[in-house]
Amino acid sequence: MPNPDAPPTLYDLARESGVSLATASRVINGSERRVAEAYRQRVFAAAERIGYSANVSAQAVARGTSRLAALLVSDITDPFFAAVTAGVSRAAEAEGFLVTMSVTDRRSDREVELLRVIRGFRPRLVLVIGSRPVDEPTFELEKQLTELRRAGAGIVIVGHHRLPFASVRAGDAAGARDLAAAIVASGRQRVGILAGPAELSTAVARADGFRAGLADAGLEPILVVHGEFGRGGGYSAALDVTDSIDALLAVNDVMAIGALTALRERGIAVPSHVAVAGFDDIANAQDAVPPLSTVRIDLELLGERAVAVALAGNDETVEVLPVHTVLRASTGH
Amino acid sequence: MPNPDAPPTLYDLARESGVSLATASRVINGSERRVAEAYRQRVFAAAERIGYSANVSAQAVARGTSRLAALLVSDITDPFFAAVTAGVSRAAEAEGFLVTMSVTDRRSDREVELLRVIRGFRPRLVLVIGSRPVDEPTFELEKQLTELRRAGAGIVIVGHHRLPFASVRAGDAAGARDLAAAIVASGRQRVGILAGPAELSTAVARADGFRAGLADAGLEPILVVHGEFGRGGGYSAALDVTDSIDALLAVNDVMAIGALTALRERGIAVPSHVAVAGFDDIANAQDAVPPLSTVRIDLELLGERAVAVALAGNDETVEVLPVHTVLRASTGH
DNA sequence: CTGTTAGCGCCTTCAA
């Protein structure tokens, strides 16, 4: 026996407003306004009366498409991803999309697994945020994305990668190079790099940028510490720092902030003894003590552009957003 | 002419594996395993071969339901919401749900609008995170949620509210009271409250809790400043603080951290001159300078419980999670 | 401009 509380269907709507199914469909959803005004009114009134809401799933199967955007994020708790996600959300909603968000927890098996689930929903847009590992075989990932692509989805990877899909990212290498140059210009000579995970392509791009900036001044890093991309990675890396070092460049702000805490606990003064800088300019970089020098990325814009690029659906697109060095007290500026 | 790249359908699968549509359907999705092993193998093999992925929309219309959870958040950029969202995501994915996330930007018209869109997708779970305004008429909101409910969704509101749906929240009042008591016990007498928005019920509950804690010791707040719930709210509120005050209680950590920055800029020492405390124990509370005293809430658990409660579908449920005062250096502990 | 009528991809009785 049918659920008496099942939502009203288009059929109910048509009956209630005394028009045909097709007419009701047209006024509720006809992009063309080829329905007499009188009918339109009646249908809308009836819809309001019975609380009609079109069944998107049914529309999706009839039309063969729906406005769903799927977002894959490593860790929504990281301010970087949160900010990008905010941009994605805003842009996607503005285009009438509902966005699904899944957390991969930085595990590529999760990623593949989630994409498999997502594929069932036939999303029109698929955004993968979070840099891909540099080495790890991405075969399964690419396979899922390719299937999605074939089903008509616009795919975009935010960050560095080697996959055959569009990408949007910030100018990591250039920004890192600039920042390093600024640090050197302020008189620091013995710099250490908190390089993050060696397999994360974004981390690598930034660390390489730092190196390039140093090389421009004829310098080399005194120390390169690898570790996790999060707060803890910065914290423990800073525990290894010897006092022969006078500047510490971290591949992201979260790590830099962790490092600041470790240095403070060790009684090492910032910036007088060692300068510290990060990357991203997340919201609380300015609340750090001392306020953190960093490379500003318009994170929300990054998300918005990702949506635009996915919407365009050209796999060849590579969009690189400009970045901007921000010097604050943590480097003595 | 049909899209040649349209994803394979169940029909294709059946043909490819030489069984009937019904059989293919059963092996792909039959909860009952009433299909001969040989057939199962063939169907699975064929599915792998042609890259079959069931069309969830079609399943949804045929079955009348699907595993979609809808999440509404005020601001994903706020560490509080980000952490709760992480919990929701984990729990929902574990139950096989895909979760949609929408950002309301703290505007109730957005909220209603988004719920209208969401309703079309017939989600099984609807989670609204972020405390509702205390006064604002919630008629339209309640109406949308009621429709969703009638369509079979499990609804849960995270935080304080007066809506007729299940809720999950932290023990705000009790936690605030405890924290205030601890501050008083450490010798502070002249305390100010950074109360956040006067219409936000969570903010109100916490501010009232602070007052109760003070009252227990026969005290009253010297100052109560209202302002926005974010970092800026704390920052500008702290600009108003006179030096007759020796403790500042903020209704959340983000505000407390903003206040710390303002106090530092004004040259007011923490905690020697004024103690500062927050609420939530967000991840970077320990990176604040000095490390922030606060009330710890297991934010991710909050999200996980929300999913569980929504799944249970009992509108009467009210779940209150325990909280735990954490005293750090910002209050001289 | 409106209504009739096939589908869309899938599930699920109902017989065989």
Next chain:
DNA sequence: TTGAAGGCGCTAACAG
């Protein structure tokens, strides 16, 4: 167990 057939809610020709 398996298959044929009707139906889920909606859209899109196609006539009228």
